[in-house]
Amino acid sequence: MRILLVEDEKLLSNAICRLTGDAGYFTDAVYSGADALYYLEEAAYDLVILDIMLPELDGIQVLKRMRQKGISTPVLMLTAKDTIPDKVSGLNAGADDYMTKPFNTEELLARINALTRRTGNLAVHELTFGDMHLDLNSAALQCGENTVQLTKKEFQVARFLLSNCKMTITKEQLIVNVWGPESEATENNVEAYISFLRKKLKFLKSQVSIRSVHKIGYRLEDSDAE
DSSP, X not given: OEEEEEOSOHHHHHHHHHHHHHTTOEEEEEOSHHHHHHHHHHSOOSXXXXXXXXXXXXXXXXXXXXXXXXXXXXXXXXXXXOSHHHHHHHHHHTOSEEEESSOOHHHHHHHHHHHHHTTOSSOOOXXXXXXXXXXXXXXXXXXXXXXXXXXXXXXXXXXXXXXXXXXXEEHHHHIIIIIOTTXXXXXXXXHHHHHHHHHHHHHXXXXXXXXXXXXXXXXXXXXXXX
């Protein structure tokens, strides 16, 4: 299950990422309304956790634009705005649930579980890009008849890249989503595991490569698609 968390308070965002990660969810964190819309157009999510008070676009604007674009992903609004008119406004804009801060973590997980059950009947066991296939159960990377087993960290890096295969991923995003928001991992750790994955893609003779984007991060490319 994959969640998009839209929360501009980074300490709270990190805490929610830890909570959902421990519960088995794969969570992408963004900090503005504009970034939320970009991610929603580029990737599929099972749930959006959305604050209202955000920079650039507020949560209500994000929600209205989502629904206008036909994005039907369930939305849980998580906000400090706790008046009845605020709740009515959020629900009328297309939210599926509304929860106020401060919140109880057990209740938040229960609401997340309830909302994701609606979209969770189809399990995803594999991620694919070009000729590359990642088995989410065995952590095996496959290209044609060739297969290689990934280590735990290699698998986590590969899964994040494949889950965001249409986007350029920053080193900071990899650190937060793979090592954790409070880890002591550095860009050197990211570079090392990207190097490991590149060697395994070369071994598999895959047409997929991990391209370095100067001063930004990495992006998957398929030479067969060019």
